[in-house]
Amino acid sequence: xxxxxxxxxxxxxxxxxxxxxxxxxxxxxxxxxxxxxxxxxxxxxxxxxxxxxxxxxxxxxxxxxxxxxxxxxxxx
Amino acid sequence: xxxxxxxxxxxxxxxxxxxxxxxxxxxxxxxxxxxxxxxxxxxxxxxxxxxxxxxxxxxxxxxxxxxxxxxxxxxxxxxxxxxxxxxxxxxxxxxxxxxxxxxxxxxxxxxxxxxxxxxxxxxxxxxxxxxxxxxxxxxxxxxxxxxxxxxxxxxxxxxxxxxxxxxxxxxxxxxxxxxxxxxxxxxxxxxxxxxxxxxxxxxxxxxxxxxxxxxxxxxxxxxxxxxxxxxxxxxxxxxxxxxxxxxxxxxxxxxxxxxxxxxxxxxxxxxxxxxxxxxxxxxxxxxxxxxxxxxxxxxxxxxxxxxxxxxxxxxxxxx
Numbered sequence: 487x488x489x490x491x492x493x494x495x496x497x498x499x500x501x502x503x504x505x506x507x508x509x510x511x512x513x514x515x516x517x518x519x520x521x522x523x524x525x526x527x528x529x530x531x532x533x534x535x536x537x538x539x540x541x542x543x544x545x546x547x548x549x550x551x552x553x554x555x556x557x558x559x560x561x562x
Numbered sequence: 563x564x565x566x567x568x569x570x571x572x573x574x575x576x577x578x579x580x581x582x583x584x585x586x587x588x589x590x591x592x593x594x595x596x597x598x599x600x601x602x603x604x605x606x607x608x609x610x611x612x613x614x615x616x617x618x619x620x621x622x623x624x625x626x627x628x629x630x631x632x633x634x635x636x637x638x639x640x641x642x643x644x645x646x647x648x649x650x651x652x653x654x655x656x657x658x659x660x661x662x663x664x665x666x667x668x669x670x671x672x673x674x675x676x677x678x679x680x681x682x683x684x685x686x687x688x689x690x691x692x693x694x695x696x697x698x699x700x701x702x703x704x705x706x707x708x709x710x711x712x713x714x715x716x717x718x719x720x721x722x723x724x725x726x727x728x729x730x731x732x733x734x735x736x737x738x739x740x741x742x743x744x745x746x747x748x749x750x751x752x753x754x755x756x757x758x759x760x761x762x763x764x765x766x767x768x769x770x771x772x773x774x775x776x777x778x779x780x781x782x783x784x785x786x787x788x789x790x791x792x793x794x795x796x797x798x799x800x801x802x803x804x805x806x807x808x809x810x811x812x813x814x815x816x817x818x819x820x821x822x823x824x825x826x827x828x829x830x831x832x833x834x835x836x837x838x839x840x841x842x843x844x845x846x847x848x849x850x851x852x853x854x855x856x857x858x859x860x861x862x863x864x865x866x867x868x869x870x871x872x873x874x875x876x877x878x879x880x881x
Binding site for chain 1: 598771772774776777778780812816820845
């Protein structure tokens with residue numbers, strides 16, 4: 487079964503220093519254990535994972551917003 | 563016409579400032595700084611001037627090259643934090659080491675050394691010089707807001723130099739680029755006291771959009787290495803040493819991962835110096851050379867990136 491975008495992003499968040507706690511679309515990235523630097527690292531990892539380019543100024547606050555942002559970029 | 567590097571040298575101020583020292587007047591800790599930057603300590607000018615450091619680094623590079631100052635045809639200094647707006651830092655170096663060749667500065671922030679290298683390569687190619695001194699010297703401590711824990715912990719002072727001579731295998735590839743963005747990383751110029759100035763003067767303190775610069779740095783390194791490899795017709799696996807600008811250890815790690823290169827081929831000196839802007843690359847080159855880590859015919863990729871946003875990359879062969 488192919489992982490959803492949400493699952494893949496959760497794995498990236500965990501790999502980039504996020505907490506092991508369960509993530510939901512409403513979880514704030516800061517609450518997921520990502521400080522500003524780790525957020526950039528997760529964004530860079532997402533770019534590589536999904537083959538897209540994310541503007542630094544996009545500033546998604548929650549996991550769900552990051553999923554939406556990435557899915558919108560993948561459609562383009 | 564091409565060049566080869568025949569001597570390197572560097573100089574740091576005496577005063578070490580550890581992360582614990584900073585935590586005495588900033589709300590920060592050694593663990594916080596080290597885990598986010600890879601920096602343990604930096605050197606900061608107290609009694610030394612930047613001229614002192616630039617001269618000491620230059621004299622060491624000349625000694626390593628076995629040359630006298632009078633053998634030089636050109637001195638180019640990379641700096642954005644010189645002791646004087648004029649004359650150029652390079653002129654102060656020329657005066658103190660006893661050279662009488664043309665001397666001027668290049669301003670390209672943290673990419674300054676590679677920009678200077680390309681300028682010098684042009685002088686050699688046009689037959690206007692055979693031996694040149696490139697010195698990168700920065701006193702970042704005077705550009706910092708020492709109450710801003712997000713930036714002042716990142717930088718340090720220091721100088722490093724190399725002597726290049728016409729003839730040789732370098733550069734195998736060289737590229738400069740600018741992605742104009744004066745907002746990401748900047749230091750306002752001298753405020754002055756003109757009675758006619760309409761704008762309120764702002765202090766000359768460094769301001770940085772950290773996330774933007776971090777991401778740019780990773781992208782810049784990866785694009786530059788790919789560009790150098792394409793121009794030279796080699797793969798990243800053929801490069802023996804990667805000397806990237808030492809802004810943040812996590813930028814280096816992220817770039818190495820993205821490039822698929824072993825982390826231990828990426829040189830690191832920033833744990834002991836912090837970011838010394840244009841001096842990072844020649845300082846690291848000198849550290850590797852003096853540590854016996856460089857061997858003849860090895861390939862070295864240099865990538866500098868910083869305010870501008872400027873990127874300079876060069877592939878050289880150690881001879």
